[in-house]
Amino acid sequence: MMKKRQYNLVNIIYNDLFFYGKQQLFLLLLVLTSAMLVILVTYNTRSMIMDREKIFLEKDALDTEWRNLILEEKILSDHSRIECIAINELQMHYVDPTQNNMFN
Template identity: 45%
Template sequence: MPQSKTNLAKLIVVDLFTVGRVPLVLLILIFASAMGVVFTTHHTRQAISEKDQAFMERDRLDNEWRNLILEETALAEHSRVQELAQKDLEMKRPDADKEVVVNLK
């Protein structure tokens, strides 16, 4: 039994270009469609990741803003301001007879 040494890959390529043009076109279209799906999936996952990072940054900034509001409230508290004025600036409340009221017409 003589064995012929034919290259299987060469036979498939010749067959695709001569007889199987429609399957070749369909194979190319399927490959292009699969690559489109991979490309779209990759970009969708990147967008979701960026959105999650933006939400985390928003939450961090929101927490920082709340802390700053609390700090501002604590620093602007009347009793604290009065205590600092008396202690550091040696200020005191004027007597009633020394108060001057200014009225604008």
């Protein structure tokens, strides 16, 4: 009777890759390296895009705050408002030019 020979699949793959397929193994490593670099670049690009969007949102918020501060400054520096506060709260009044005595 003939004995059936069993082959070890791991040894066959090892022999094929390292003794007969060095170019194919090298190309496989290049493809895997390229795929990992594509994943890394895509991740970094998406992170930068998200950071850019956050910066634009912050810029818009700061622009809105700046416009509100400019409006508040204009309202607070309005002459009629200042005059009203001077008369009502500080009891100031206009000086009559006839009562003005500069040299005593």
